[in-house]
Amino acid sequence: MSRDWIHPRSLQEALAVRAERGAVPLSGATDLLVRHRGVAGTLPSLNAPIVWIGHLQELTAVTADEDELRIGAAAVYTDIAAHPRTPAILRQTIAELAAPAIRNVATVGGNIGNASPAADAVCTLYALDAEVELASVTASRRVPIAEVITGPGQTTIGDDELITAVYLPLGQDEFWFYRKVGTRRANALSKLALAARGRLDGRRLADIGVALGAVAPTVVRSGELEHRMRGAAADDIAVMRDELIAGYLALVNPIDDQRSTRRYRLRVTENLLSELFDRRLPFSLEGSAEHRGSRSPRR
Amino acid sequence: MDNAISREVERVDARAKARGETPYLADRIFENRLYARVVRARVPRGTIVNRNTPSLPPEYHYITAADVPAGGKNCVRMIKDDWPVFAETEIRYYGEPIGLLVGPDRQGLAELLEQFEAAVEYRKREAAVNLEEGLRLKGGPIHGEDNLFADLHTSKGDPERTLAEAARIIEREFHTGHQEHVYIEPQALVGTREDGKVTIYISTQCPFYVRKAVATTLGVAAEDVVIVQTPTGGGFGGKEHYPDVLATAVAVALTKINRPIELILDRMEDLEFTSKRHPSRVRYRVGLDESDNIVALDVDMVLEAGAYESSSRVVLQRGMFSSNSVYEFPNVRVHGRAVATNNVPADAFRGFGAPQGLFAAEMLMSQVARELGVEDVELKQRYLLRQGSTTLTNGRIHEEVKLPEMLNHILNESGYRRKRSEYGAGNGRGIGISLFKHGSAFTGNGEPEIIKARVRIRKRADGRPELLVANVEIGQGVLTTFRKIVARVLDIPYTEVVYSNHNTAQVPDSGPTCASRSVAIVGYLLQQAAEKLKGRLQEPGEFEVEQVYEHPAHLHWDAETLTGDAYPAYSWGVNCVEVEVDPLTYEVTVTGVWTAYDIGRAIDEGVVRGQIVGGAIQALGYAGLEKLQNSEGRFLQHTMADYCIPTSLDFPSVRYTLFDNPYQYGPFGAKGAGEVVFDGIAPAFGAAVQQALDREVAHIPLTPEYLSELADGTDSAFHAQRPARTADAEPATTTP
Structure with a gap:
């Protein structure tokens, strides 16, 4: 078994192993090894070689320049949350993600690579216009996150590629709203989630991103509906809200599963969208910093 | 006697456990040990047509019913002998043991297990996987002619006549679900031979139960079997009888294999296949006279027992005897049934039937009060049992009952009356109260x-x-x-x-x-x-x-008619739970828990506090979070990620007050405390949610999914809290 666990000295070496042997990258292992675990005293049933990447400094750094934040694919959530330039909505998402022990080892790259529709951080990354950097031995490309994840466990990552970083644009947002509905208060998986952020220009919405998690095979975000919202004033949103909600509900397709029901997910998705459009867009609260970023209080 | 004994001391086991130094069975290494895995059926109901037993590598063994020694018996002796150690041909539940694989290497065993389980051919039968299907005899009876492991009656007064003559009848029906124990240490044992005797080291609540079961299976004298209890990481009833199931299997293997054999269940295996709390359905008919006095109670209780009887008859009795809570009604009739289904057998779980009976009884009282337009506390106070009262089994309440002062204390401490009126109905906030009792010791005789x-x-x-x-x-x-x-x-x-x-x-x-x-x-x-x-x-x-043991002379019990003193004494409780329901997500936040108990006298207040807080949190999980959903004979939730028990963030601190009331036949006046602390939380929670939503609550767990459906009705004020539009937009595509 040990020969199938490769410990490269550099990213280049890791990419080579990926290309040559189809090795699966592993860092925190909080998803991969749970998924493939055997009973106590047995090894996980992985049928591909493993390339360990958690120690590669090229992949673990979180850095920022004026315009964007670069999160290494193997950066752990604790470190991402600690970076001063990390957007507040992502920090809040991480605060509600799993448990401290998991946040200390789980990585953003793993979350994207696993492509679970219920992955908490992924939903927020959609809302934040994240781009994913994919590298192979010979090339590197940046792709919007929605073009990387195509379904549960399905991605467009090439057989010779590794996720090397995630890029987030910085400095634009004025408001955000995040709500995860989990199975309990802490260390919980999502039944559904909504992440929204944006910016006002005077009294109009200059920009908005709305992402819905765990209610469809992939995170749902609609360029068309967001386009209709751009430039809208408070009155416009009040007029459009029913149509907007109907538009989103037509895009989601939740399932009945061991954690919740389709009916509940639809109902709460609708409620959260109503909350967003009716109360969380800060048209009437200009200058009121405390309402600029929020998570709906648990009552 | 003073209550100096109650003063908290340091628990003798605390330091080693907090430091992780206590040696549980998985920490011990027995020389020359082999490992075992249970080979399980992969159909919920059917017969084995062909086992197609694969061949074994050297040093591996496969043990089945055929290996039960002559003179022994292929059964797990609990109360009845119906539960086989290894299924021979008939399969009654998914995961039922059909054999035991034993070998030196766990990886090797895992691979063999897959082969052995996959090789078996079954003739499948239609399975009955819930209480209603069991009662309907879906797929034909599993047990006897009628699927009933127990069919019991008890009554007092003249319920027939008073129900027939009642001015008014109020009817209600309540349901409770399965619950898994989730003890921290999974089921674990090591069987070996010492001085020629089968010797079992085991995580258990009841070493002598294990001994009785193993001796019966092997057909040897009880004295020829030795059971050693090892430090046990929690039980909650899950290690009352279930260890017998595993110990008998290993004991059979020990007749063939002369080496120590370790059988420790993996967490997922433990979650999916060990016993659970009995689901229940309780129907009431309440007879009232012209002045709205309750004159008669008619109770129809059904517990879902699962595939084998285990302790269901006795759990049912405790459930039945709890079905009027702490109230004295002149005429009562209780019909109880324990119905067989193709689920894992249900067995003991903290409360042992009482939580089911008390949830139903207390919710009933709050709903009768709603219907009569009186405050539920006022209604309950009219009927409280007192010293000298007649129980529903025609026994006596022998002790002083301190419920009135306990109730007053809780009403004041929680601010119940003020909050009850302030929160109104359906405004997303609520507060509920329950009163209850729990009989210490075994039921009846x-x-x-x-x-x-x-x-x-x-x-x-x-x-x-x-x-x-x-x-x-x-x-x-x-x-x-x-x-x-x-x-x-x-x-x-x-x-x-x-x-x-x-x-x-x-x-x-x-x-x-x-x-x-x-x-x-x-x-x-x-x-x-x-x-x-x-x-x-x-x-x-x-x-x-x-x-x-000498039974106090004033106690009498007739096991045939289920009449007399069902318990030597009772512990009593009053619980109050306050909640807020999120109008967007229907998640319930518990904002306060107030409890009062009469457990006679605490032997150690620290130990009792542990019971109170732990019992309350476990019961809040039962009431609001923990759901086991059956799909074609298997539970959908079989990981800790999907079967969610509460964390410390889920519920607030639990306040408690003890009412000293020494019991003559208890040590320094003490009565039982381990279960009464579980019993009353669910109905207090239910009553609080009922107020928050202005909706009658009929079942637990009260998940956000269930609450969203309750709130979707039309006449609830809670409805107005939600955004106006309703979600009738059903996407055209179907669920994958």
Whole structure:
């Protein structure tokens, strides 16, 4: 078994192993090894070689320049949350993600690579216009996150590629709203989630991103509906809200599963969208910093 | 007697457990040990057509029913002998053991297990996987002609006539779900032979139950089997009988294999295939006279027992006897049934039927009050049992009942009346109250006729007293409380008392560790035995004193008609739970829990506090979070990620007050405390949610999914809290 666990000295070496042997990258292992675990005293049933990447400094750094934040694919959530330039909505998402022990080892790259529709951080990354950097031995490309994840466990990552970083644009947002509905208060998986952020220009919405998690095979975000919202004033949103909600509900397709029901997910998705459009867009609260970023209080 | 004994001391096991130093079975290495895995059926119901048994590599063994020794019996003896150690042809539930694989390497065993399970061919039958399907005999009866493991009646007064003549009848129906114990340490044992005897080291609540079961399976005398309880990481009833199922299987293997065999369930295996709390359906007809007085109660209780009987008959009895909570009605009729289904057998779980009966009874009272337009506390107060009251089994309440002062205390402490009116109906906030009792010790004649507990205290040569009892520490604190009882009689430090022998060959059978009986019954025997030892600790050499259980003469029970004193004494409780329901997500936040208990007298307030807080949190999980959903005979939730028990963030701190009310036949006045602390939380939670939504609550768990459906009705004020539009937009595509 040990020969199938490769410990490269550099990213280049890791990419080579990926290309040559189809090795699966592993860092925190909080998803991969749970998924493939055997009973106590047995090894996980992985049928591909493993390339360990958690120690590669090229992949673990979180850095920022004026315009964007670069999160290494193997950066752990604790470190991402600690970076001063990390957007507040992502920090809040991480605060509600799993448990401290998991946040200390789980990585953003793993979350994207696993492509679970219920992955908490992924939903927020959609809302934040994240781009994913994919590298192979010979090339590197940046792709919007929605073009990387195509379904549960399905991605467009090439057989010779590794996720090397995630890029987030910085400095634009004025408001955000995040709500995860989990199975309990802490260390919980999502039944559904909504992440929204944006910016006002005077009294109009200059920009908005709305992402819905765990209610469809992939995170749902609609360029068309967001386009209709751009430039809208408070009155416009009040007029459009029913149509907007109907538009989103037509895009989601939740399932009945061991954690919740389709009916509940639809109902709460609708409620959260109503909350967003009716109360969380800060048209009437200009200058009121405390309402600029929020998570709906648990009552 | 004063209550100085109640003062909290350091638990004798606390430091080692907090430091992770306590050696649980998985921490111990038995030389030359083999591992075992249970080979399980992969259909919920059917017959084995062909096992197609694959061949075994060297050093591996496959044990089946055919290996049960002549003179033995392929059954797990609990109360009945219906549960086979290994299924022969008939399969009654998904995961039922059909064999045991034993070998030197766990990886090898895992691979073999897959082969062996996949090879079996079955003729599948239609399965009945819930209570209603069991009652309907879906797929034909599983047990007998009618699927009923028990069909019991008890009554008092003249329920027929009073129901027939009632001015008004109110009817309600309540449901509760499965619950998994989630003890921290999974089921674990190592079987071996020592001095020629089958010897089982095991995580268990009841070493003598294991001994009885193993001896029956092997067809040997009980004395030829030795059971040693190892430090046990929680039980909650899940290690009352279930360890017998695994121990008998390993014992059969030991007749073929002369090496230690370790069987420790993996967490997921434990979650999916070990026993659960009985789901219930309780129907009531309440007869009222012209002045709206309750004159008669008609109760129809059904418990879902699963595939085999196990303890269901007795769980049902406790459920039935709890179905009028703490109220005295002149005429009562209770019909109870335990129905077979193709689910894992349900068995003991903290409360043992009482939580089901009490949830239904307390919700009923709150709903009758709603319908009559009175406050539920006012209605309940009219019917409270008092000293001298007649129970529904025509027994007596012998002790002073302190419920009125307990209730007043809770009403004041919680601000109940003010909040109740302030929150109104359907505004997303609510507060609920429950009153309840829990009988200490075995039901009916269990203590004098079945258990006949016996304890001994040995005066050791070094002058220290050593406790010889069968009761064991499962996290509840008995290592400390038993020591305190004896130390106080002998007027020595509790740390001087030795209590470390948990070997059935060396201790007398003082009965199982369950039923809120350890302190109440066995603790009292120890107090009596210690009295015999008093003044003799300085005597030279080693000697023992013994005490045997004597049933108090004022107690009477008729097991045929289920009439008389169902329990020697009761512990009493009042709980109050306050909630807020999120109008967007229907998630419930518990904002306050106030509790009051009469457990006679606390032997140690720290230990009791542990029971109260732990019991409340476990019960809030039962009431609001923990859901097991059956799909074609398997639970959908079989990981800790999907079967969610509460974390410390889920619920607030639990306030408690103890009402001292010494019980004549308990050690220093103590009664049971382990279960009453679970019993009343769910109905208080239910009543609070009921107010928050202005909706009648009919079942637990009260998940956000269920609440969203309740709130979707039209006439609830809670509805107005939601955004106006309703989600009728159903996407055209279907669920994958």
